[in-house]
Amino acid sequence: MLVQTLAQEISQLEANLCSAFADPTRILILYSLNEHPRNVTEITNDLGSNQPTISRHLKILRDHGLVNTARQGVTITYSLADSRLIQALDLLRSVLHDTLTSKANLIVEIKS
Amino acid sequence: MLVQTLAQEISQLEANLCSAFADPTRILILYSLNEHPRNVTEITNDLGSNQPTISRHLKILRDHGLVNTARQGVTITYSLADSRLIQALDLLRSVLHDTLTSKANLIVEIKS
DNA sequence: TTCAAATATGCGTGCATACTCATTTTAGTG
DNA sequence: CACTAAAATGAGTATGCACGCATATTTGAA
Numbered sequence: 540m541l542v543q544t545l546a547q548e549i550s551q552l553e554a555n556l557c558s559a560f561a562d563p564t565r566i567l568i569l570y571s572l573n574e575h576p577r578n579v580t581e582i583t584n585d586l587g588s589n590q591p592t593i594s595r596h597l598k599i600l601r602d603h604g605l606v607n608t609a610r611q612g613v614t615i616t617y618s619l620a621d622s623r624l625i626q627a628l629d630l631l632r633s634v635l636h637d638t639l640t641s642k643a644n645l646i647v648e649i650k651s
Numbered sequence: 652m653l654v655q656t657l658a659q660e661i662s663q664l665e666a667n668l669c670s671a672f673a674d675p676t677r678i679l680i681l682y683s684l685n686e687h688p689r690n691v692t693e694i695t696n697d698l699g700s701n702q703p704t705i706s707r708h709l710k711i712l713r714d715h716g717l718v719n720t721a722r723q724g725v726t727i728t729y730s731l732a733d734s735r736l737i738q739a740l741d742l743l744r745s746v747l748h749d750t751l752t753s754k755a756n757l758i759v760e761i762k763s
Numbered sequence: 764t765t766c767a768a769a770t771a772t773g774c775g776t777g778c779a780t781a782c783t784c785a786t787t788t789t790a791g792t793g
Numbered sequence: 794c795a796c797t798a799a800a801a802t803g804a805g806t807a808t809g810c811a812c813g814c815a816t817a818t819t820t821g822a823a
Contacts, residue, residue, distance in 0.1 A: 578769080578770090579769070579771090580768095580769065580770085590769085590770075591770090591771080591772080593770095594770060594771055594772085595771085597771095598771075598772090612769090613767095613768060613769050613770080614768090614770085615770065
């Protein structure tokens with residue numbers, strides 16, 4: 540049926556978007572850009588990684604429309620495309636926090 | 652430095668969590684469970700997939716703590732562990748919507 | 764046009780994951 | 794215990810992704 544196929548396509552797009560988040564370096568980049576826009580060299584130094592790696596991750600974020608670019612001469616400044624991305628990441632982070640907390644409490648209960 | 656390492660560990664956990672979302676079948680499962688809890692057979696029929704595939708995806712969701720299980724005799728009912736997961740997915744879906752809309756408008760502009 | 768800095772990309776390798784098919788485990792029932 | 798339905802897992806295969814290294818492209822300036 541059409542609706543079924545539509546739902547599948549939407550979830551496919553959504554999964555694609557999520558796969559852009561499925562890398563710790565890219566998450567750090569997004570949080571870094573949430574503070575303020577940065578160029579590639581600044582991001583590289585900020586994360587302590589090497590330039591080609593950062594450039595590739597930026598390309599992935601760009602292809603997914605998660606970041607915007609602005610060229611100034613020879614440097615390219617990247618910025619966060621949408622603050623809701625950080626909202627979503629913060630939501631997941633809070634879920635993560637609660638999960639870890641409850642696990643920690645379980646350990647305490649088992650020991651007592 | 653310690654803070655740097657801590658941020659990296661958190662983003663690693665967050666990326667792990669996001670990789671659980673990076674599959675269209677798992678997203679469909681989560682939205683399906685958001686309606687109401689279901690057992691494996693029901694999910695399989697609902698998504699029109701085959702049982703081993705669904706079972707594997709459920710294991711991944713389980714390992715990430717995104718779903719809870721309750722055994723009733725021979726069937727196991729799965730339920731959504733935290734509604735914030737759907738909140739986060741809905742946020743991403745709205746970002747996706749806006750991205751596609753602006754792309755569509757670009758096409759209109761180019762044609763005129 | 765030659766050089767230098769900033770950014771992007773080609774290539775090879777290793778690792779993780781998803782799928783299909785068959786089989787196994789688990790739990791309830793006669 | 795034998796049988797059946799539900800759910801999970803093992804094996805093999807294919808695909809995609811991330812990284813490191815080297816190199817290419819782009820832009821501005823001398």
